[in-house]
Amino acid sequence: MNRNLGEFEIIKTYFSALALSEKGAFNLTDDAAVIAIPAGKCIVVTTDTIVQGTHFLSEDSPNNIAAKLLRVSLSDLAAMGSIPAYYNLSIAVNSNTKSDWFEAFALGLLADQKKYNITLIGGDTVATSGPITLTITALGLVDKGKTIRRSGAKFDDDIWVSGSIGDAALGLKVATGKLNQISEANKNYLRSRYFKPNPRTLLGPKLVGHVNSAIDISDGLIADLNHICETSNLGAKVQITDIPLSNAAKDVLSIKPDYIDLILGGGDDFELLFTADKSFQKIKKKLTRALDLNLTKIGSIISGDSIQIFDQYGEIYPLPKFGYAHF
Numbered sequence: 001m002n003r004n005l006g007e008f009e010i011i012k013t014y015f016s017a018l019a020l021s022e023k024g025a026f027n028l029t030d031d032a033a034v035i036a037i038p039a040g041k042c043i044v045v046t047t048d049t050i051v052q053g054t055h056f057l058s059e060d061s062p063n064n065i066a067a068k069l070l071r072v073s074l075s076d077l078a079a080m081g082s083i084p085a086y087y088n089l090s091i092a093v094n095s096n097t098k099s100d101w102f103e104a105f106a107l108g109l110l111a112d113q114k115k116y117n118i119t120l121i122g123g124d125t126v127a128t129s130g131p132i133t134l135t136i137t138a139l140g141l142v143d144k145g146k147t148i149r150r151s152g153a154k155f156d157d158d159i160w161v162s163g164s165i166g167d168a169a170l171g172l173k174v175a176t177g178k179l180n181q182i183s184e185a186n187k188n189y190l191r192s193r194y195f196k197p198n199p200r201t202l203l204g205p206k207l208v209g210h211v212n213s214a215i216d217i218s219d220g221l222i223a224d225l226n227h228i229c230e231t232s233n234l235g236a237k238v239q240i241t242d243i244p245l246s247n248a249a250k251d252v253l254s255i256k257p258d259y260i261d262l263i264l265g266g267g268d269d270f271e272l273l274f275t276a277d278k279s280f281q282k283i284k285k286k287l288t289r290a291l292d293l294n295l296t297k298i299g300s301i302i303s304g305d306s307i308q309i310f311d312q313y314g315e316i317y318p319l320p321k322f323g324y325a326h327f
């Protein structure tokens, strides 16, 4: 079956099954959802939109599109220290969007709902003559007054990152055929890091009370560190040789050393960057073990308003271009 569907048929056939576990979603049959907020908690809300041709390509698998869409929002929830709870989904689709696409898209969402323990509670479905446009508004829960902010960095904080940095930017190079001189296994790994990022939804809430600031790395390592610096009115120094790299990224750099600029500047890793005082060292060991996730210190917060990057010779390395220019 591969035909066009009406709005209500789309909601009923593909999306109502995703809302089963929350009674207050009323099987997506009422005007809106009604959600109770647990005592002592507040809600963290974040919205992200992706547009066909800009953030994903027509030929990308709907399954990957669903994963990326949801995971980008989950990453924002994690950066604020919140636990994922609910999301709304708004879709603008066109006459080329057939039932096969919806089916695979909804299956992708379902898989991630299970993985991240989050439930669909509503949305909107409209037709467009333009590119497919998908918006998620995700809601997370955190103890009142405990959200982690970008603006909380303190002088002399250590700067930490989760996982490995730069894989997604290299994965995009692989996906667009611009990085061929590495093994198939490494290509697959880097591609998957681009298409299916792993938002640090377990780490974020565990950082609450132990760190001073956090951000998720979506624009690029240095660009996002710069967001922390600007909102905290401080500077930072970063040691390039301390930036954690996957084996695949190390392999790429051994062939193309200048791709270090992609590691520093490329976005879409969806790791967490956070700053904390020295006492974090004690918690770090426990967290790393419990989450099976590397946490690596890459630098420290300094006075002033500049970011200084140091190379292996202790020399200042030029700042990469900041992030992705949307407009």
Ligand code: ADP
Binding pocket: 011, 015, 028, 029, 030, 031, 032, 033, 088, 089, 090, 091, 120, 121, 122, 123, 124, 125
């Ligand atoms: P209204 O016209 O009052 O906005 P809709 O017909 O747009 O209502 O939506 C009916 C119900 O279906 C609402 O509960 C809405 O949240 C839900 N809904 C619509 N589109 C989606 C979607 N893409 N995903 C999830 N829920 C949806």
Ligand code: MG
Binding pocket: 123, 124, 125
């Ligand atoms: Mg509507």
